[in-house]
Each structure stands twice: as C-alpha cells, then as structure tokens.
Amino acid sequence: MQRYSGFGLVKHALSYHENWQRVWRNPTPKPKYDVIIVGGGGHGLATAYYLAKVHNITNVAVVEKGYLGGGNTARNTTIVRSNYLWDESAHLYEHAMKLWEGLSQELNYNVMFSQRGVLNLGHTLQDMRDINRRVNANRLNGIDGEVLDAQGVKEIEPMMDCSDRPRYPVMGASFQPRAGVARHDAVAWGYARAADALGVDLFQQCEVNGFIKEDGAAIGVTTKQHGEIRAGRIGCVVAGNSGVVAKMAGFRLPIESHPLQALVSEPIKPILNSVTMSNQVHGYVSQSDKGDLVIGAGIDGYLGYGQRGSYATIEHNIQAIVELFPCFSRVRMNRQWGGIVDTTADACPIMSATPVENLFFNCGWGTGGFKATPGSGHAFAETLALGKASSLAKPFSMFRFHDGALIDEHGAAGVAH
Amino acid sequence: MFYIYCPYCEEHREEEEFHASGEAHIPRPSDPDNCTDAEWGEYLFFRTNPRGLHHELWVHGIGCRKFFNITRDTVSYEIKETYKIGAKPQFTHAEEKV
Amino acid sequence: MTQKNRLASGGRIDHQRPLNFTYNGKALTGFHGDTVASALLANGVDIVGRSFKYSRPRGIMAAGAEEPNALLQLGATEATQTPNVRATQQDLFEGLVASSTNGWPSPENDAMGFVGKVGARFMPPGFYYKTFMFPQSMWGTYEKFIRKAAGFGRSSLESDVDVYDNINQHADVLIVGAGPAGLSAALAAAKSGARIILADEQSEMGGSLLDSPALIDGQPADEWAVSAIEELSSFDNVMLLSRSTVNGYHDHNFLTIHERCTDHVSDCAVNGQIRQRMHRVRAKWVVLATGSHERPLVFGNNDIPGVMLASAVSTYIRRYAVAPGNKLVLMTTNDNAYQAAFDWADAGHEVVAIVDTRANPSGACVEAAKSRGLKVIIGSAVIEAKGDKRVNGVLIAGIDEVGEKVTGSVEPYDCDILASSGGWSPAIHLSCHTGSRPVWSDEVIGFVPGETVQKQLSAGAINGSFSLESCLKEGTEQGLIAIRNAGFDIEDRSAPKTAPVNEDRAMALFHIPHTKSTSRGPKQFVDFQNDVTASAIELATREGFESIEHVKRYTAMGFGTDQGKTGNINGMAIAAKSLNKSIPETGTTIFRPNYTPVTFGAITGRNVGELFDPERYTAIHRWHVEQGALFEDVGQWKRPWYYPKAGESIQDTLNRECTATRESVGILDASTLGKIDIQGKDAREFLGRVYTNAWAKLAIGKCRYGLMCGEDGMVFDDGVTACLGENHFLMTTTTGGAARVLSWLEIYHQTEWPEMEVYFNSVTDHWSTATISGPNARKVLAKLTDDIELDAESFKFMDWHTGTVAGVPARVFRISFTGELSYEINVSANYGLAVWEKIMEAGSEFNITPYGTESMHVLRAEKGFIIVGQDTDGSVHPHDINHGWAVVDSKPFSFIGKRGMKRADCVRPNRKQLVGLKTKVPDAVIPEGAQAVNDFEQPVPMDMLGHVTSSYYSANLGRSIAMGMIKSGLSRIGETVYYPLADGRVIEAEICSPVFYDPKGERQRV
C-alpha cells in the first residue's frame, strides 16, 4: 500500500498527481473464501479489515451490490459518541470510540475524526433525570461525560437560545467531550483501502441473490454478476436491506426498515462549536468543516425503502433547530436526502448467529450505526473468526427478542444518532 | 407526503392526519399462555419488512380515529389500496397468504 | 462609479428609476428591474468572490438559478444578515447592502490568492484524507485552519425579526415554470374552471420569452408573454405565483413552493408583512415546464471573470440592457448560442469571433452569422482563456471531429468577454425528487425525466424539446392532458404559433482538449463553486473511484449550493471518458430537494416560539400564574411545579407545601390527568383485558387502581378507574400517557376485539379536577357541600359520590396519591376556576396550601407510590417494581402483558427491582440518576446495580428518602449500597421498603 503523508503529497504534486496508486484493486473472484462479507458499507469493510488485521484471516471477499460505502455510510450525519445508557451498549460504543481515536493513523487515511463534543439537551425535569442517570452510568463505565446546566450549555454553544423564551427551555445537557463527527466517506474508503492492502478482495456492482445451503448450513452465495462464490462463513452487513437478505436465507428478523432523513444548509462561516442534540424538540445539528449545518431528526413512522421520507418530518426538524437557534432562521436549507435504517424494538443492534449455520448477521443499528463502525467491525470480525458471538457481540443476539433480554436504548439513542 | 384515502371518511386526506402503526394482519395469538417464548417473540417483534408490497395498519388519528389497512409499495410509496379492518387486500405478493 | 456597461436603452428595466445600493461598501446605482447581478455587471464589477479552495477570482457567469459564483452576503442590519444570496436571483432594491463573502482584504486583492497560484497543486481531491494525520494530536489544530476557510456568507447573530408563513394549497393542476411551455399549458387549461397554480421562480413571468427575439402569434415574444399573463390573471381559478420557486417534489404529488414576498423591496419585511411563504401544495396533476440550463464548456482557465454562459450574455443585454464587456469571443457546440453574438453585435459591440466546435455546421444561425459578416471559426475551440482578474484573450485551436484532440495551430485572440455554450441540460431536478431516475438521451445530449409513479407530465425544454415552437406545442398539449386527467372537460386549443428555426445538430462535447494533458495543463473547472477541475475527476478515476457517486464524493462535485446545475453533466462526461464508458454507463445524476436553497424560516412558518408546540392549560391556569407558580412541562401540558413565596428557596417552598398538606390541607390541580369515558356492555371485560388486575367485581360507586402493561409485560401506564354504572367506567391515565392509552384501547378494540360492545371517549378537557388532601380535607369539603355525606362510613376510601360542591354539580372521588385523606373534586371545566376559588376561600381557615407537581412527587414518594415514566422506564414489569399484587394471573382472559412478563429473561433471578433507599446520613439526598455499586473502590467499568429513580428531602420525615432499582433488591432489604457521584462524594444508603410514611395506610382511610 502506498503510504499517504504530507511529504508524499508534495512528491506527487511534482509529478502532477499522475502516479497515485489505485486505492483498491479490481480483483476476480476466487471460487472459495474463508469468509464472505455481504455488504460493502462501513461496517462490512471494517469487519473485513479486522478479520485480516486482527485475526489473520485474509482470504476474505466483500461483495457489494452498489458501490463501496454507498448506503447509510454515505447518507448519515456523521455523529460519533459513546454515551449510551446500558452496560452492553456502552461497552460496545466505547470500544468503537477508542478505535476512532486512533483510526486515521491505523488506516493511514485521515477520517477527520473531530472531537468537538456532543451536547444532549434536557428540556424537562424527566429529561434531566435521564441525563443524570446516563452520565452517572457512563462515568462508572469509564466513559467521559458531564452534566451541564443551561449556563454551561450556553458557554459551549453561545448562539443557542438558553433563555426562558423557547417553548421548551433548555434546562441543561449531558456533554461528552470526546464525542464528535468524522468524515463519513473517508471511513469506508479508509477501511476498504486498508483491507485491500491486506489481501481482502472487494467486489462492487456484485449483488448477492441467494445463499447456497448444504444440510441447513450456508456454504456460499450466488451473485448476479459473478455466479457462485463459496465460503466457510458468511457475514451479512446490509443495513437497509437486512430483511430482504434474511428472507433469501429463509428467516425473518426483528427489524423494520424506515426512512431516516437528513439535510444540510448552505455553507456558512463557522458558528457552531460542537454537536447539539435534543430529543424533546426533536433535532440535532452540527457544522461540517465545509461550513454546512448538518441537521437531522427521527425516523419516519412508516416502512420505506425509498430513501425518502415525509416533508412534515423535515418541517418539524427545522422548526426545532430554529427554536434552539433563532439566528438560523435566515440561513437556507440546501439539500435533503434519506437513508434506510433497520430499526429494532430496543434501539440496539443485532450481531448474531442466525437460524442458518455459518451465516451471521450484523444489522439493526437503527439511526446510530455510523458511530459504531469500528467497534461493530471489530466485534463482528471476532464473531466470524470464532464462529460464535464475541463477548461484545453476545448481548446483541437476535434471539434476545425471543427470551426478552432487550437492551432498551431509546432514551440514549433518542432522536437518531 | 402521502395522500391517503380513508375508507371510513371515504375521501383522501393528508398524511399529517394519520399515523402508521406497523404491519397489518398480525393477530394476537389466541392462546398466549401456551405460546413458547419464541412464538411470543415472533408475534411481538418479527416482521416481514418487505421491499415492495406491504400491508400495513394506519390510524386516522386526527380525523375519524379509525384504524384501517393500506397496501403500499415500500419503494415507490405508491398506495395500491386502503381497506377496512376485517377486509382482505386485493393486492398481494404471489407467495403471500393474508 | 458610472454604469459603464449599461446600454442607453432597451431591456425590461426602467431607465428612469435609479436605485442606490452598496456593494463592499461602495455606493453604486442600478435600475428598477435589475437583479443585483445585472447591476453589478452594469457597474463593471468583474470579481464577486474568491473561490472556495484555490482562492481564485470569480465573476458572474450566469443569469439565473444555475449561477455558481455570485453568492453574496445581504443585509443592512445584523438581524437581517442573509448569507449566500445568489446575485442573479436577487432583485435590486433601494438601499440594498451587499458584500462578497470570501477574499481578504477584498475579493480583488485577496491575500490568500497566492494559495491558488502556489498551493493549488498540493490540493488535489482527497488531499485531506492523505495528510494532516501526523502527529495524531495535531488534527485539532489542522482542523482549525481548515475551518477558517469554511463557508461563504455568515449567519446573522441575532434572532430573525421577520415573519414567515405556510399555507396549504390544493390544486387540480400545478404548472411549474412560466416560460413558453408553462404559459401555453396554463392558457390551454385555464378555461376549465379547475384550480390551477402557475409558479415561476423569477420576478417576472415569461422565462426565456423575456429575452427571445422570436415572434409568437405575430407578437414579439416578450409582449406575447405579458399578454398571456394578463389573460391568465383574469381567471379566478388560476393562481399566478411569481418569485415562487417550486423547490421540492414529494410523494403523491405534494410539492412545496417557496415564495419570496418582500425580498425584492427590502431586506426586512415592513408593516407586519410576511417575508416569505411556503405553499404546501397537493396537486392532482403536475406539469413540469422547468426549462433547461445551459452548460458551460470545460477548458483552460474557464473560470476567469469575463467567461460567461452564452445565454447569460443574451439575457443581460436583452433583459437588463447590460453588455458586460466590449470584445466578445463566443464558443459553441450548437446553433442556439449564436444569438449571443448577434445580440452583442446589435448592442454595438465587437464580436471578435464565433468559435464553433463542429466541423461543418450548417444551420440557419451559421448562415445568419455569415450574412452579418461575423467571423465564424469552425472545427475549433477556445482551449484556454487568458487573463488574471478579467479575461483579456483566448487561445483558439482546431480540434478533431470528436473533440478529443487539438489538431491545428494555437492562435491567440484578444477579447474581454468569452461566452461559451456546450448545449442545454434539461432542468429535470423536480422529476428526480420522488426517486424517479432520469434517462440519458443521445438526441438531447442530456438527461430527461424518467418513469414515475407520480401524476406528472412535462413539457418543453425539460424534455429536451428546446425549440420555441416545440415548447409552445408541448405546453399546450400537456396542459390539455393534465386538465382532462384531473377530471375536467375542456375543448382543444391550438398551440401559439411561431416560425420554426432550422437548427443543425449540436455536438456532444463537454471537455475541450488542450495541447497539454489535463493534469499538466491549466486548470479546467467543472464545478466552480467547489473548485472541482477536470484533472481532479481524472485523478479520482485513476485512483479507483469508478462509480460516479464515488467521483462526486471524492471531488465534492455537485455538492454546492447550485447542486451542480452547470457542472454535473460535464463532470460525468469527463469521468465517463476517463473510464472508457458511456455517460449512461457511468451513472445518472440524482437531484434531491431543494431545487434552489430555501430559507429555514420559510419552512418553519409560524411554528416558532409560542406556536412551536401547543401549550396546554387547565381551566385553573390563570390562577396559578397569578399565584406566581413556576411551571413544569409534562407532555404538552404546563403544570404548576411549585408556588414559591418571596424569599423562599425551592426547598423552602417544598417543605412548606408538603408540611401543610400532611398537617392541614393542600390543594392540587389534577385536571391534566387523562380521563377516558368507557361505556358499553363489554366495558368491564375490556378493562380486565387491558389492566393486569381484576375488574369483575368492582361495584358501582367504587374506584380501583389499575396497572397497564404492553404485550411485552412492561409497565406502560397506571391510574384509577371508577365504576360509574354497570356498563360505564371512567379511566384515568398519567398526564403524559393519555393519548397513548386511548389509542391503545382503540387499537385493541378495533383490530382485535371488534365484537366487544364498548366505546371510548376522551373527557380529559371536560373535567376540571381539584384535589384536596390532608387531615382537614373533609372539613374543607364539608363547608362546600350539603348533599354529600362525608363521614367515613358513608363515603369510604376508594368511593366516589356525586353532589353539589360550591354550588356546582360535582363528582367527588375519595382516592389519594399523598396517603392523606383526599378528595378529588371533578366539575365541568367551565366552572373549574369558580369552584377552585371557592375551595380556597373555604380552606383559608385551614391555611389551605396549593402544591405543585414537585410536592406531589415528594408526598407520594413518602408513601412509596410510583410514577410511571419516572420510576419505570419501559424495561420493568410489575414484579420488578413490587407490584405483583396488581397482577391477577387467574383471570380467565390472558390479559395484555401476562405472557410477556413470563418470558425467560423476565423471570430470571437478579433482575433489578424497585426498593426504598435510606441514606446513612439523613440529610444527604442522593441525586436522582445516581448509580449504585456494592464496592465504590472497584476500578471502572464498575459493576452497577441500578439507579435512583426518585429522591427527595422529606420535611415531614426530617430526612431524605429515595427509591431506586437494585439488582435483586427485594431480597437485599437492610443491606448497604454506595452511590459514587461525579463530584467525588460517595453516598451510603440502606435498602429498605419504599413506604416511608404511614406504612399501614391509616391516614388515607380516616
């Protein structure tokens, strides 16, 4: 792999950037791999990378029906944080956070992880109770966080209206300083490039349309473009399509796929310092390095694979942002888009064995998948390497929806992200 | 933004008057006490979640307060039909039994 | 400064009405009818900003929505600061204050300009990803510098003073665009009487007709447009919206139209006017007549100020009487653009040359150019523009027939304006918004609308039917079809007539070859706003970014505020060529809303401040306000939180309120609790199914506490339900849960048990409820009623009676949430305040004390009563909160929640259970949300046992009390747990019963 550095950039500039290597190969499929990852989004690529890097399993293929990182990786609002309530999810997301903190160096690809801090606002007494509960749990789980009052919020985000005026005044917030945002596309590309360098084969425009089974166990996939490819184990990481792929394998998931919309303003001069999220007024906002205000809210209430939602959701979202930041009223919304999120009843993911032997699913991240990318990949890689759930993945079995061991993170998962 | 024909009001109304309530035709098991955990879990949480035709339950919450069913394409968002509780859909997948 | 580029006459501006404005602090003058762009060009302003990445000087390039460069900061005051206003779309008004947004000290002399010259080669696409990684700790510092370059304009720092509006519209036919196609569609449809909306983004309707030299029905095109609009405005059923952009097309033909009501007269609406309005339109049918955008050609230094779109040159001359330069070179791939040269010549300026890339063009225009004596250089292209802050010349060279190689010698020409046209891209944006994928047409050399499930038609240039004749024809046809599809009868109408123009085929050329390779040649811009060059796209494909989505994301192409209106097709063409694929093989270009950016305020409308979300009030609200109550938000309700007196701390107030209630009598406004009237012969059975406890035997006149669970067995609401008649019950719910519970009852009734005869009606708003609580409650009530027996025998705990209280018919429930003798007095809310005031009067001798939700919480916690939502969180079942007594498994029907709470995980040992907590130090109040541990010195991550759900200082008990979840807590009564706090303190507490006060419940039964 050609190493990236400032020095390298200067060198390439002198040759008019004509000699940059390809970031990944265009391989031809082998008849059999140790592991096939279905889905070349951030999580799938991270899984492939850690399989190769941590578990030395390099005979790995990633098959992607579109282009790498083209699903929710390309469509999310890039918030990274780990301040989850329950131990199981807190440990998982904090594991991800620690990986984020060294990710650019690990991948030799700047994912622009910017630890600007995340505010989760409280507007009611119960909000504040929940915030205290969560921050206390975070603290005892070794996750940074503090509880701020309205004044403290104002100091971090001076343009926010922290007075008594708003319909739901800001009473305080939890603040996780290590949280922040990252450059979403770079995460997928960085993992893809690094995985490729370790020998992982990446296939784009390669759609899985069936599983090959023998004695109830999965032994490979069939693809539209490259026919059959066999594998020892198969991991499906197909957010936004999990139900469809599970159906191919012959079972159902405790998942519903919903549209999740987001939007950006026109680029404006820096005005926000951190990421602000509010469940009560329903919206979150941060500002990208390019200057766009990046804004989102909750999912649309109906099932949808259309990557579109309802305009009313956008309206409510923008009302919330203008209510929090009245000075943004004259700023303009540039673009809106939608992703498809696989939601579970407890707002926690599924990293799990399935009713089909050798077939594993990693899905159900709902609105919060991006932040987990490294942790998800790391834990799922271990699961695939072991052939059973890793310790971090174990609580996230799909069968918890049978026995009732749900991990209800609705409060922490909140409006999304 | 959907424009939904309410089979009780018998006219199209704006989506904002309605609320989606998940997949339709999931009856409560008649004998819950004798369901296994797995069966009960399937009833509670497992859904067909199709890409394509979906039968779903909606309520005209800000309107006549009636629940009813919609058959909708989850990709194009086209509504094929709406029908009252107890009625059967006209539009179904080939392999589907409702 | 004089308007050096202004023509003495002509255009659609009013030469007699000058308007003063300032740009970058300089006083300038334009005319009524100008845009800011036309006024700046008239005044000879070449540079309107510096580019985003390379700080290159940029000028106005277009005349409409596609303009990528001229983004200005507008606003005379702080509160009206408006960022990123596109100068080509902003009407000039008296006193307008504009400035450029990038470039220091000025865009003409930008200190960062050297970066563009020296540093540009170090900033290929993706350079961020490849650098700034070392050392790890420095990224924050690097990022600060990167962020300095962020953004164009700036947000105001003050709250917006303007008012915005949303309005709902229902149309039979919405026609988007009032150019030739849109106008003819509207004319064809108008007489039907159907509701028609015709919306156009410009201040004057007419679109391309306003600067067209053609004749329609014998009239000059612009005059025809004016009379068409006049005719349309005579129809009551036609709504004409100018300055109104249809910015989004959503499912089921829902579209939004962003109307700027006052932006053309001032930067702030005056006299209570509305600044902008969003029309939320549901249309039966839509006719898209959105026209097309001209594509610039990609060649060396094509971003130097003075390089413009050919059609923009025409527009500025014909519509605004501005000729922005003296010596024109025109480069074109098509006939259409010749008009720019003709207009230029007609304006009395020099046309240096028309450079036609086609080897052998033969259309009428070419003939006309020749007959005008203009120099036409065929089979050639401008391969590079020369100049620094303004074009001063071009290099022209012969190219091969497919436009891939320079074939001839390179000739320099002097000029100060260079117009280019690579043909026209249909404005398909709206047609893509609902997920329809556009289709490439080799014929059109562009994408046209694809298949859609929307009730949508399109007419004119959006279909690639670029000629005026076809626009008028398609407009008329589609207008008729739309109106008939919408269910209206209308007679045929023939299309307005115009002379056909014999046009030669255009050449599919996007990227002009240079003598040097793209990577070594001068910069050739594709996306001007994001500084994306042809070499950047080639590099991206070379690095393996082969999907057009990857290319766009890697280079940022199309992500600007113009959303790639001028650049996307060129970029795709360059990527396709570099990948050796065709354009459709490379991918499509999908547009998302908005077509052009939309003010947040317009989307928000009036839903801000007090109208952001309803504030729900009880009938007694005014009294609470007068008493100085502070309020707590519970759902949408405003509930009195506590009633401080002068000088009191919150704890003082609570102590006073709680003590008064325990010792004498307190009063609470309980009107917000949800109340559901349930009638029907199956009402009782229904209650048995939705509550966990038994209802079969509740007698008329009695009340009972009920607990409600989800099918998962988790607690989701609770409340007291009274039996009003054999078939009639009144259910109360939590304040926040009222709507959810009603919906819960309905969904089960309507979908699962429709055979049950029962009706549910919300009566929350109908009843006003005053709860009097305390040992003197009976005495207070006795003063107010003479027809209700109040003695303990006649009116027992958990009974209800009717009678007259304070002269008003009332239903009185003897139920208690404080553990004291309590009466809940319910009257029609019309009399709620009158009765409340009478109670206060009657209670004054007992020092009756109003208490709010906070004291209510303390009082109930003293009794160990739970609050659903505070002591429960959706993950606890009744047994977890020690409410097994309220679960009756022996009921014949398997009630909701029964099966759920028996799942394996729900019956496992060591679940968290709700217990009481007594601190070792009586005064220490454990903060709510604190987490318990057995060993506070263990390393993190600690083994947490559960959190404190409720915690207060109890004045009545003289100590703190708390409830919380503890793993296996019910079997650990008497044991000690620790709460390590953020401030370093550790609070030690003993696990105990949650009932701290009157454990036998004697006080409420007296």
Next chain:
Amino acid sequence: MFDVNKSMQTVQMNLIPNDVSVRAETPLHHVDLATIATQGAQDRNIKIQELALLDHLVLRGHADNAALTTGIQSVMGVSLPINLQSVEKEGQVIRWISPDEWLITTPHGTGFALEQQLRNAISTHCAVVNVSGGQTVITVEGAGTEEMLRKCTPYDIHISNMPVGKVVTSLFGKAQAVIRRTGEQQFEVVIRRSFSDYCWLWLQDSCREFGFTVKL
C-alpha cells in the same frame, strides 16, 4: 343515592349549576374577547365569534343501526347525518365525526335534557358523553376567511370539496379541530379547551394579513 338509569345502567348528572350566580368560564375566557371586540377598526375583513358555553354531547353508536337513527329522529327531529355531513335544526347541530361518532351541540342548559331523552329513546348499544366543559365553538367569516383557514388546516376547504354543511376533523396548526362550513365564507371550528390558547394565538396570527374583529 345513585341516579342510575336502568336501560343504560349508568349515572347521569346535570353538570350545570342551578345557582346562576356561579361564574362560568369558556375555554377562551382568558383571551377576553369582549375587550378585543371594542379594540381596533370594526371594518376588518374577518369576523370571529365564540359560540360560548353551548352544551356539547358526543353520541356513539352505529349509523346502520335503526334503533339509533330512529331514536335520533324522534328526539331531535332530524335524521342522523352520515359521512362528513352535518344537520342543524333550531340551534341544535349534529356533526358526523366518524362512522360511530357524532358531536351534538345544543344551547346552554339544554344538554342534560337532551342527554336523558337520547338515552331513553335509544335502546341499542350506544353511548352519550357530555363534553361541554372540554371544548368551545368559534365561527369565522368574511372575505379572506377561506385563505386564512388554509394556513390553519391541510384539509382542502375549497367550496368544491367542502360545500356548506360539510364537517371534518383535521389539524388546526398542530392541534386538532372539527371544522364545518356554514356559509360561502363562513366556517365554524370546534376546539378543545386545553388547546384553546394555542388555537387562539394561531388564529390571530393567521389573520394578520387580513385583519380581524371580534363579534360578541
């Protein structure tokens, strides 16, 4: 001591005090319409009036049940309106709300008698619920009313879709309301008590371009 009606097996109460000196407050009491009525120009386009303190009854039952329809006919002298229709007779209005729900308003003080008559006359599964304290009726009329109301509700209130007499439950801002067209440029809006302040503010704001005056 219970006034239990045998056929309906329930308690009936007249909630209006005999003592007329007891102050009644409508949900819009705090707005002080009387004062607003005296303020500003009286020639404003939109005229707003509260039909205060009417008695409101919710009637539940099945429209296809003859016992119900004949019961209504006998008590009120009108036939029960079906889908989205209303009927009005001598100050009594019946509005269709749902296939099994109607909202009846009747002059102040007449509700209880009507409630009793209905219970006695209808011998089938039905319910009558007094909700008089929980809501109020506002009328809006005059030029511009329809345009003004388009800012309040997404329902298509154009006369071609909503002729005189038609009634719908829909959104009013973010609250809900029962809206009935009573004339070419005249509508009646039923709002809930707890939302009345919000609805009033919304209405007032929607009228800003037209001007309004309060009729008493």
